[in-house]
Amino acid sequence: xxxxxxxxxxxxxxxxxxxxxxxxxxxxxxxxxxxxxxxxxxxxxxxxxxxxxxxxxxxxxxxxxxxxxxxxxxxxxxxxxxxxxxxxxxxxxxxxxxxxxxxxxxxxxxxxxxxxxxxxxxxxxxxxxxxxxxxxxxxxxxxxxxxxxxxxxxxxxxxxxxxxxxxxxxxxxxxxxxxxxxxx
Amino acid sequence: xxxxxxxxxxxxxxxxxxxxxxxxxxxxxxxxxxxxxxxxxxxxxxxxxxxxxxxxxxxxxxxxxxxxxxxxxxxxxxxxxxxxxxxxxxxxxxxxxxxxxxxxxxxxxxxxxxxxxxxxxxxxxxxxxxxxxxxxxxxxxxxxxxxxxxxxxxxxxxxxxxxxxxxxxxxxxxxxxxxxxxxxxxxxxxxxxxxxxxxxxxxxxxxxxxxxxxxxxxxxxxxxxxxxxxxxxxxxxxxxxxxxxxxxxxxxxxxxxxxxxxxxxxxxxxxxxxxxxxxxxxxxxxxxxxxxxxxxxxxxxxxxxx
Numbered sequence: 001x002x003x004x005x006x007x008x009x010x011x012x013x014x015x016x017x018x019x020x021x022x023x024x025x026x027x028x029x030x031x032x033x034x035x036x037x038x039x040x041x042x043x044x045x046x047x048x049x050x051x052x053x054x055x056x057x058x059x060x061x062x063x064x065x066x067x068x069x070x071x072x073x074x075x076x077x078x079x080x081x082x083x084x085x086x087x088x089x090x091x092x093x094x095x096x097x098x099x100x101x102x103x104x105x106x107x108x109x110x111x112x113x114x115x116x117x118x119x120x121x122x123x124x125x126x127x128x129x130x131x132x133x134x135x136x137x138x139x140x141x142x143x144x145x146x147x148x149x150x151x152x153x154x155x156x157x158x159x160x161x162x163x164x165x166x167x168x169x170x171x172x173x174x175x176x177x178x179x180x181x182x183x184x
Numbered sequence: 185x186x187x188x189x190x191x192x193x194x195x196x197x198x199x200x201x202x203x204x205x206x207x208x209x210x211x212x213x214x215x216x217x218x219x220x221x222x223x224x225x226x227x228x229x230x231x232x233x234x235x236x237x238x239x240x241x242x243x244x245x246x247x248x249x250x251x252x253x254x255x256x257x258x259x260x261x262x263x264x265x266x267x268x269x270x271x272x273x274x275x276x277x278x279x280x281x282x283x284x285x286x287x288x289x290x291x292x293x294x295x296x297x298x299x300x301x302x303x304x305x306x307x308x309x310x311x312x313x314x315x316x317x318x319x320x321x322x323x324x325x326x327x328x329x330x331x332x333x334x335x336x337x338x339x340x341x342x343x344x345x346x347x348x349x350x351x352x353x354x355x356x357x358x359x360x361x362x363x364x365x366x367x368x369x370x371x372x373x374x375x376x377x378x379x380x381x382x383x384x385x386x387x388x389x390x391x392x393x394x395x396x397x398x399x400x401x402x403x404x405x406x407x408x409x410x411x412x413x414x415x416x417x418x419x420x421x422x423x424x425x426x427x428x429x430x431x432x433x434x435x436x437x438x439x440x441x442x443x444x445x446x447x448x449x450x451x452x453x454x455x456x457x458x459x460x461x462x463x464x465x466x467x468x469x470x471x472x473x474x475x476x477x478x479x480x481x482x483x484x485x486x487x488x489x490x
Binding site: 166 | 203
């Protein structure tokens with residue numbers, strides 16, 4: 001036994017399938033195709049160096065262990081390289097399952113601070129990596145380009161449109177609420 | 185024949201951190217007689233690993249908003265970024281096949297008087313150059329082949345994966361990116377971890393840069409085991425940032441020193457088409473700016489000092 005605490009038996013006769021239904025609806029429609037062969041984890045460059053285990057997360061999801069899935073920090077170690085998806089013999093599309101679980105985690109308040117910052121940047125500047133400082137404008141000029149590119153850096157109305165979208169989808173609240181929690 | 189035109193989707197990293205790629209793309213497509221049109225008011229794609237992991241509907245709505253700009257003008261999009269390609273291509277695909285998502289996205293877009301119609305296609309530079317322009321036309325423009333330059337490739341992930349959906353190339357045995365890069369005359373150097381992710385994607389670089397760099401370091405070590413290379417070529421600015429500036433960061437985190445010149449495929453082609461490095465700003469890569477160093481001109485076979 002690797003744990004000092006006794007673990008409860010997982011009652012697979014009566015699994016809670018509400019989590020699975022959420023995953024299927026949020027972008028992981030094939031999650032129940034999984035027969036646990038482990039090709040995903042065997043192909044995973046993140047799993048090779050961290051405790052991130054795609055197969056384990058999918059198994060937990062199938063058992064209805066939602067809280068364990070959405071609260072685990074390693075959920076965020078996937079670089080979405082899609083190698084597992086391209087090799088999965090059951091077309092589970094594990095990368096999309098992981099992204100769906102991340103969506104559920106975020107909706108329930110599990111969002112890392114640096115990710116929240118990046119999301120805020122997109123809503124504030126229209127870009128995850130904004131033009132920001134004069135030095136970057138100078139760099140553009142140095143390579144023979146106009147100082148400000150014709151994207152949201154030049155068109156503030158584009159940023160306003162993103163903010164309207166975020167307000168409509170509730171994404172602005174999702175990002176803001178986390179900030180308030182952090183300040184407590 | 186009418187001149188071929190694409191809307192040029194810039195994204196974030198190319199125009200804001202690696203503008204030499206934007207400059208090189210303009211040179212290369214102009215040489216090939218292809219119009220690149222400004223996509224005025226385009227925003228972040230938005231980053232597929234970050235935004236796609238947060239809220240799929242918001243991600244798809246912002247991507248769809250970008251698509252509507254091209255739909256209004258009636259030309260396809262091309263982009264030089266694997267991440268932007270993933271967001272725009274995937275969203276376009278998912279919106280065509282998922283009625284529920286399409287309804288939700290169009291309801292959101294109605295707030296800003298837009299509607300996604302699904303009337304345009306999205307092409308990565310690699311794909312546009314390979315299947316829309318054609319290698320024959322590209323070969324004809326190579327006036328300064330990079331003969332004897334040893335070239336390692338980093339194709340990255342999202343322009344060809346997931347393969348069953350994108351249907352671009354076999355991601356376990358890809359050849360399109362290699363075929364395109366080989367038109368430059370450089371010599372392809374295989375290495376074991378060529379197809380491994382650079383480590384930056386999926387919001388990992390944002391969350392844990394050291395972990396992201398471990399991927400990169402593994403690639404570099406694998407390349408050195410294979411005898412090393414003079415350049416590493418990639419079709420993605422985020423991979424380029426990770427492989428280029430990543431060398432400076434690896435030195436800080438792991439005390440290991442690497443010196444690879446890293447190029448985007450359009451920068452490679454600009455050189456092969458006979459353009460001088462200062463025409464598009466090869467020396468502005470962040471590795472050189474931070475190390476106060478320069479590309480290894482001798483290994484690149486370029487005499488001109490700039």
